[in-house]
Each structure stands twice: as structure tokens, then as C-alpha cells.
Amino acid sequence: xxxxxxxxxxxxxxxxxxxxxxxxxVLGLCAAYAALVGPFTPGFFTVRNAENLLVHALxxxxxxxxxxxxxxxxxxxxxxxxxxxxxxxxxxWVMTPSGPLGGGPAAVPxxxxxxxxxxxxxxxxxxxxVARLRMPPFIATLTAMTFFSGLAVWLTQSRGIGPxxxxxxxxxxxxxxxxxxxxxxxxxxxxxxxxxxxxWLYAAGHNPRAALVSGVPVALAVALAYLFSGTLAGxxxxxxxAQGGTGSPVLGQRLLLDVVAATVLGGTSLFGGRGRIPWxxxxxxxxxxxxxxxxxxxxxxxxxxxVKGGLILTAALLDTLRNRILESS
Amino acid sequence: MSxxxxxxxxxxxxxxxxxxxxxxxxxAGRTLGLVGENGAGKSTLMNILAGAVRPDAxxxxxxxxPYAPRRPADAMRAGIAYIHQELNLFPNLTIAENLFLTAxxxxxxxxxxxxxxxxxxxxxxxxxxxxxxxxxLPVERLSAGERQLVEIARALGAGAALIILDEPTTSLGTRxxxxxFDRLARIRSxxxxxxxxxxxxxxxxRLGDDLLVLRDGEVAGGGPRSAFTVERLVSLMVGRxxxxxxxxxxxxxxGETLLEARGLTRRGVLRDVGFRLRRGEILGVFGxxxxxxxxxxxxxxxxxxxxxxxxxLEGRPLGGGGPRPRIRGGLAFVPEDRRREGxxxxxxxxxxxxxxxxxxxxxxxxxxxxxxxxxxxxxAIRDAVRLTPAARDDQPVRTLxxxxxxxxxxxxxxxxGPRVFILDEPTRGIDVGAKAEIYRLIRSLADGGxxxxxxxxxxxxxxxxxxxxxxxxxxxxxxxxxxGGFDREALLRAALRDPAAPPGGGDRP
Numbered sequence: 001x002x003x004x005x006x007x008x009x010x011x012x013x014x015x016x017x018x019x020x021x022x023x024x025x026v027l028g029l030c031a032a033y034a035a036l037v038g039p040f041t042p043g044f045f046t047v048r049n050a051e052n053l054l055v056h057a058l059x060x061x062x063x064x065x066x067x068x069x070x071x072x073x074x075x076x077x078x079x080x081x082x083x084x085x086x087x088x089x090x091x092x093w094v095m096t097p098s099g100p101l102g103g104g105p106a107a108v109p110x111x112x113x114x115x116x117x118x119x120x121x122x123x124x125x126x127x128x129x130v131a132r133l134r135m136p137p138f139i140a141t142l143t144a145m146t147f148f149s150g151l152a153v154w155l156t157q158s159r160g161i162g163p164x165x166x167x168x169x170x171x172x173x174x175x176x177x178x179x180x181x182x183x184x185x186x187x188x189x190x191x192x193x194x195x196x197x198x199x200w201l202y203a204a205g206h207n208p209r210a211a212l213v214s215g216v217p218v219a220l221a222v223a224l225a226y227l228f229s230g231t232l233a234g235x236x237x238x239x240x241x242a243q244g245g246t247g248s249p250v251l252g253q254r255l256l257l258d259v260v261a262a263t264v265l266g267g268t269s270l271f272g273g274r275g276r277i278p279w280x281x282x283x284x285x286x287x288x289x290x291x292x293x294x295x296x297x298x299x300x301x302x303x304x305x306x307v308k309g310g311l312i313l314t315a316a317l318l319d320t321l322r323n324r325i326l327e328s329s
Numbered sequence: 330m331s332x333x334x335x336x337x338x339x340x341x342x343x344x345x346x347x348x349x350x351x352x353x354x355x356x357a358g359r360t361l362g363l364v365g366e367n368g369a370g371k372s373t374l375m376n377i378l379a380g381a382v383r384p385d386a387x388x389x390x391x392x393x394x395p396y397a398p399r400r401p402a403d404a405m406r407a408g409i410a411y412i413h414q415e416l417n418l419f420p421n422l423t424i425a426e427n428l429f430l431t432a433x434x435x436x437x438x439x440x441x442x443x444x445x446x447x448x449x450x451x452x453x454x455x456x457x458x459x460x461x462x463x464x465x466l467p468v469e470r471l472s473a474g475e476r477q478l479v480e481i482a483r484a485l486g487a488g489a490a491l492i493i494l495d496e497p498t499t500s501l502g503t504r505x506x507x508x509x510f511d512r513l514a515r516i517r518s519x520x521x522x523x524x525x526x527x528x529x530x531x532x533x534x535r536l537g538d539d540l541l542v543l544r545d546g547e548v549a550g551g552g553p554r555s556a557f558t559v560e561r562l563v564s565l566m567v568g569r570x571x572x573x574x575x576x577x578x579x580x581x582x583x584g585e586t587l588l589e590a591r592g593l594t595r596r597g598v599l600r601d602v603g604f605r606l607r608r609g610e611i612l613g614v615f616g617x618x619x620x621x622x623x624x625x626x627x628x629x630x631x632x633x634x635x636x637x638x639x640x641x642l643e644g645r646p647l648g649g650g651g652p653r654p655r656i657r658g659g660l661a662f663v664p665e666d667r668r669r670e671g672x673x674x675x676x677x678x679x680x681x682x683x684x685x686x687x688x689x690x691x692x693x694x695x696x697x698x699x700x701x702x703x704x705x706x707x708x709a710i711r712d713a714v715r716l717t718p719a720a721r722d723d724q725p726v727r728t729l730x731x732x733x734x735x736x737x738x739x740x741x742x743x744x745x746g747p748r749v750f751i752l753d754e755p756t757r758g759i760d761v762g763a764k765a766e767i768y769r770l771i772r773s774l775a776d777g778g779x780x781x782x783x784x785x786x787x788x789x790x791x792x793x794x795x796x797x798x799x800x801x802x803x804x805x806x807x808x809x810x811x812x813g814g815f816d817r818e819a820l821l822r823a824a825l826r827d828p829a830a831p832p833g834g835g836d837r838p
Binding site for chain 1: 691696
């Protein structure tokens with residue numbers, strides 16, 4: 001986390017060990033995986049597939065960026081999937097033709113604002129529960145996930161809301177989606193690497209007591225991390241909803257493992273204090289690469305789940321091994 | 330025949346030699362005092378004996394036979410117990426459970442714990458270790474000294490013939506130290522050998538039959554106790570004579586009051602504590618464990634609440650709001666436990682140094698950090714505290730020695746430019762050379778106009794460094810002395826004196 005800020009030369013570890021840095025390591029994994037599995041996967045090395053891969057990686061990257069920020073404080077945000085659903089139906093309700101602003105010129109902007117607001121609201125609740133009431137993040141956000149997932153289904157009687165304006169759906173496709181994801185990623189990266197709040201977040205994750213003694217407003221910083229991740233989950237909901245073309249109360253129900261796995265694959269520590277957005281991007285890329293090849297191989301859903309689990313386990317093992325080598329030096 | 334013989338043992342980590350040709354021997358029932366600066370190789374040597382590290386070269390002999398432990402369990406089975414500085418007890422379990430964690434007495438040979446047998450055997454061990462406590466008391470209710478004795482009881486229970494003690498007295502009060510030494514003498518008379526590691530050289534001289542001094546991974550000196558004095562030990566440890574450990578006092582500080590406390594009171598902790606700290610002054614606070622020194626520091630810095638009393642920083646009263654308004658007002662606090670409260674151990678040196686004064690590196694009035702201003706400030710402060718030049722700015726603080734870690738804590742505060750420093754045991758667990766550097770740094774801060782509240786349980790350094798000393802006992806200030814009029818015995822007596830009326834509460838937290 002100091003590299004760019006201190007101007008200190010060189011990464012930790014010299015020579016070949018440089019290859020074990022999280023970013024280069026995961027990049028290497030991606031390349032190795034593509035080289036090994038690509039040739040046997042029909043339609044893998046095509047422009048269409050690359051586009052497809054990117055489009056599907058972008059919303060996950062937005063989610064994982066928020067998750068990275070929370071994990072750096074030593075917490076975890078399990079409520080992201082419920083934000084996806086809640087934002088999705090809230091936005092869709094506003095802009096669908098039969099909705100309150102149906103078809104009007106203000107419909108899409110209002111829907112976007114509402115979707116982000118929904119995410120931010122859940123984020124604030126999580127932040128208060130964790131920072132003010134000192135609830136364990138796992139419990140606080142698990143409770144929020146359960147409640148808001150239920151709320152989304154209850155409000156809609158589990159029906160999807162559509163159709164959505166074409167202008168909105170375009171946000172999920174290539175130029176728009178890249179812009180949104182890039183803005184979210186850049187925002188998260190700058191927050192972490194270039195702001196005082198960013199330093200507070202890392203310090204709170206490393207050692208909250210020492211941070212407090214050093215004058216860091218730990219509770220405020222932690223609460224803001226959850227606010228940030230909730231808002232990004234709302235933004236990710238924009239991408240997913242646009243890609244799906246309907247507001248869905250069950251959007252993202254299967255995504256929880258994906259977000260956590262991709263973030264941790266990128267080298268973010270579950271214990272706090274370590275993680276960077278570029279690493280997370282590569283973690284997401286690797287994760288979606290696996291997803292993509294397995295889909296192209298036309299395996300059954302259950303086989304895909306098993307293979308995915310195995311590959312994530314392997315990557316996590318390699319990561320542990322890598323850390324052991326780095327620490328022994 | 331020696332109990333333990335170490336023959337030309339060497340060890341390198343990543344190509345850096347840590348131990349070079351170490352040899353010594355130890356007989357049953359004798360005590361070896363082991364001293365050396367941090368990083369001299371003491372821990373590595375002990376880890377080799379305890380089976381946690383394997384030597385690159387050399388032989389070990391235990392009871393006349395070759396000894397090559399491959400893991401700590403091997404060493405334990407052979408009869409070598411290593412009691413670490415940070416005790417390895419489980420606070421949530423009872424004393425008895427901690428004692429038999431690896432070998433619970435079983436019932437009928439089944440994996441069922443024989444509670445009664447456990448209790449009986451634990452009680453016997455506790456008696457042997459000199460602890461008059463019920464075996465079913467949770468360890469978290471024990472004082473540091475009592476926990477130390479539980480560790481010793483555990484070693485005895487495992488049938489140890491050699492017990493290695495690493496800095497056992499750092500968190501003990503004077504009375505607890507006496508109790509520990511008393512017990513160690515008794516254990517020794519039963520034929521158990523001890524290796525005693527400590528920076529408290531008087532203690533090492535008192536306990537050790539033989540002494541071994543390590544410097545830079547080599548034996549710098551060794552032999553029977555009679556051949557050593559504290560001065561000789563120090564010069565062997567640092568390789569030069571350190572007759573001027575304490576910097577000279579500039580003169581009588583007589584400036585205006587920087588920090589004033591009036592009638593600070595908190596039930597069971599502090600009673601009516603008041604003092605004035607002047608510009609350019611180093612004001613010492615002496616007291617035994619539990620006298621309320623650290624509690625005073627925490628209340629002054631806004632980390633703990635206070636029921637009555639006033640704190641004035643340069644004449645302005647400080648209210649609640651925790652440390653932040655105090656830091657803004659120019660107060661700095663070096664906590665007693667640097668690993669728990671002083672540092673983010675896994676963060677880099679640069680990040681730790683900048684943490685308090687982040688706002689200075691931000692573009693004016695915003696939260697955006699300006700990396701360009703960062704590096705020169707870090708470099709300057711590294712020089713100011715004389716941090717080891719070998720460390721890179723992006724190196725995790727965890728990898729530094731204790732002395733260098735403490736320099737990072739001091740540097741972090743220096744960077745914020747405070748006018749009043751509260752230092753709680755700033756030299757605890759730090760080697761002699763680094764201590765001298767920290768004393769010089771503190772004196773130069775005072776000479777530069779800062780006020781320093783220096784809390785310590787080492788009378789030696791208080792007398793050597795301070796302009797004035799307050800003595801605390803049972804939450805009250807009991808005595809005060811000025812430089813020139815320091816009387817070692819009087820200060821110690823004041824610290825030991827029993828209270829006329831205790832402010833309530835016991836020794837246990």
C-alpha cells in the first residue's frame with residue numbers, strides 16, 4: 001500500500017520473488033489457465049468471447065471493489081446480494097412504463113439515483129451496526145442480507161418488473177458498462193491509495209487500537225467503508241439489471257461466493273489491512289475466466305460448481321504457499 | 330557430565346548469519362544468565378534448543394547423548410521447556426486446563442477427562458510452583474506474575490529438567506519479581522537447570538551462576554558470575570563502553586506550564602492526582618505495577634474516562650472526545666504496549682510514521698494525499714530517531730527489532746510536532762544501545778521546548794534522565810523529588826508504602 005505513496009523503489013522481495021506479488025501472481029495464473037484450457041475450449045479465442053467475458057466481469061468487479069474496501073477494514077459485506085435485488089426492483093419500478101415516471105425523460109436518471117440511494121441506505125445501516133453497535137460484520141451484514149432479500153421478494157410478490165427503457169438497458173452493454181465500472185474502480189482505487197480516509201481504512205484493518213491512539217476516527221472510517229460498498233452494490237445492480245432487462249427481486253442470489261472468492265483471489269486479506277483495487281480486478285478476471293471456459297465447454301451447472309470450487313481451492317492453496325515463501329525471506 | 334552441551338552451533342536466515350559458532354554447556358541445577366542486545370541471536374539460540382529452529386551446523390548434546398529436536402514436542406519430551414516472553418496461556422481456560430492441555434488425565438483410558446484427577450494433580454503442581462490459587466480459576470483473572478508461575482508449573486508438570494525463561498519480569502511489579510525469584514531458587518535446588526534471559530542486568534547477575542553474553546551472533550564473553558559487573562556486561566553487549574548512557578541536563582527548566590492535571594479521580598484507579606509539567610521539563614512518574622501510572626496516562630490522553638478533575642493543555646481545559654482533540658492540541662502518547670497500541674505491525678514503516686499527521690500531506694483543506702510531500706518527511710524523521718538505515722520505507726514494522734519499532738512510534742509522533750509527550754515505559758524490552766539513543770532523543774526534545782511526562786518502572790533511567798520525579802502508589806501521588814535530590818531508597822519506599830486508606834479495588838483487573 002505504500003509503493004506509490006512513498007515513492008519507495010521496488011516491491012517487497014527481489015528477483016524471481018517479485019513474481020509472487022499478488023498482481024503479477026494472479027496475472028500469471030490467468031495466463032497459465034488461458035494457455036492450458038483455451039486451446040481445448042471451442043470458441044474461447046474469439047473477439048466475441050473476449051467481449052462477452054469483459055461484459056460479465058464488469059459488474060462483478062464493481063461489487064468486488066466495494067468488498068475490497070470493507071475487507072481492508074477487517075470486515076466483510078455479505079449484504080451485497082440483497083442490495084442488488086432491492087436496487088433492481090426499486091429502479092425498475094420507477095422507470096417501467098406503468099411506473100410513476102413511466103416513459104418520462106426523468107425516469108432513467110431518477111431510477112439510477114434511487115438505485116444508488118437504496119445501496120447507500122443498506123450500507124449506512126451496516127456501518128452503524130458494525131461501527132456504532134459493534135456487531136460482528138459477519139452477523140450484521142448476514143442479517144441485512146436476509147432481511148432485504150426477503151423484502152425485495154415480498155414487495156414484488158417475487159415477480160420481475162419490466163420492460164425497462166432501452167436507454168437504460170444500453171448501460172449494461174459495452175461502452176457504457178466499461179465507463180461505469182472504470183469510474184467505480186478508479187474511485188475505489190483513488191479512495192484507498194490517495195486519500196486520508198484510505199489510510200484510515202488500512203490502519204483500522206491492521207490494528208484498530210493503535211489507529212485509535214494515533215487519532216484515527218476508527219468508527220467513522222469503518223462506517224464509511226460500508227456506506228461505500230453499499231453504494232457500489234447499488235451501482236453494480238444498475239449493470240446487472242440493464243444486462244438482464246428486468247428488475248428482478250432474486251437478482252444476484254448466487255453471487256455472494258463469486259464476490260468474496262474473486263476479492264480474496266486478488267490477494268485481499270480476510271483479516272484486514274491488505275488489498276488493492278488493481279489486484280481485485282485481476283482476481284475478478286481470473287474468476288470470470290474460469291466461469292467463461294466452463295460455460296463454453298457446455299458442462300452442466302452442477303459440474304461447473306464443482307470445478308469452480310476445486311479451482312478456487314487450488315488458487316487459495318497457491319496463495320497460502322506464496323505467502324509462506326514471501327514471509328520466509 | 331553436563332546436562333546440556335552446545336558445540337559450535339551456527340544458523341543463517343536467508344544468507345544472513347544469525348549465530349556463528351556458539352558453544353557453551355550447562356549443568357543440572359545451575360542457572361545460565363543469557364544477555365545480549367536485541368538481534369544478538371538469543372531467541373534463535375533458544376529456539377534451536379526448544380526444537381522450533383534447526384541449526385545449520387554444530388552439535389547439541391543433552392544428558393550426554395546427541396540431541397537434534399525436529400519440533401517443539403521433541404524438546405518437551407526430552408525435558409526442555411521454553412517459556413516465552415509473551416506467555417502461551419489460554420486466558421479463557423482454567424489454570425488446571427492450561428496445565429494439562431496436551432495431556433489431560435483421562436478416565437478409564439477413554440477420551441473422557443478425569444475432572445477430579447485433573448484438579449488434584451493441578452493443585453499439587455500449583456503448590457510446587459508456589460501459587461496459592463484454586464485450579465479452577467480462569468487464567469484471565471490472574472495477574473501477570475501469577476501467569477508466569479502457572480507457566481512454570483506447567484513446565485514442572487511436563488517433567489522439565491531445563492526451563493528457559495525469556496524476559497520473565499517485564500510485566501511484573503517488584504513484589505511479583507521477588508516471588509518469582511524465590512520460586513526459581515527453590516526449583517533450582519531440586520536440580521532443574523535454568524536459562525534466564527533478560528535486559529534487567531542486575532537480575533541476571535543475581536540469578537545466574539554462569540553468564541553468557543552474545544553480540545552479533547557470537548559469544549562475546551562468558552564465565553562464572555564473579556567475573557562480571559553490570560558495566561562489564563554492558564560493554565560486552567555493545568562492544569564499547571557506555572559510561573555516558575544518559576545525556577546531560579541542560580539546566581533548570583522554568584518555563585510556563587504546558588500540561589496541568591487537577592484532582593483527577595476515578596474510583597479504584599486514581600485519587601486526587603494533580604501535577605504541572607513545564608516547558609523543557611522531563612517529569613518522571615515512578616510506581617510499581619498497578620500503582621495507576623498507565624491509567625493516569627490513558628486518562629490524560631482521553632482513552633479512559635475520568636470521574637472528577639481537570640486537565641489543562643497550555644491553559645485550555647481538555648474535555649471528552651478522545652485522543653483526536655488532544656492530538657490537535659499538541660499532545661502525543663507513546664503507549665506501554667507498542668505492539669498492541671503503538672503500531673500497525675503489518676503496515677510499512679512509512680505508513681506507520683505518517684499515520685498521525687496525514688493531514689499535512691493532504692492538499693490544503695481536502696482529503697487528497699500528496700505523495701510528493703511524503704517521502705522527504707519520512708526520510709527526515711528516520712534520521713531524527715536514528716532508525717536503522719538497513720530498513721526500507723516499505724518494510725513491515727513487524728520485521729524490525731523492538732528498539733527500532735519503538736523508534737517508529739516516537740517518529741510517528743515527532744512528525745506531528747507535538748509540544749507535550751506522554752511516554753509510558755518507552756524503553757521496555759529494548760536493548761541497551763537503543764535505550765541510550767531514545768534517552769538522547771527525549772532530552773533533545775525537552776531542550777527544544779517540549780514537556781515530557783516519562784512513566785517508568787525502572788528507577789535507574791528515571792534518576793538518570795528526569796528533572797523531577799513523582800512517585801505513585803495505589804492511585805495517588807506519594808512523593809516528589811527534584812534532580813540533585815534523588816534518593817533511590819526514598820523513592821522506592823514511597824512506591825512501596827501501603828495506603829492509609831485504599832481507594833478501593835484489588836490488584837486484579
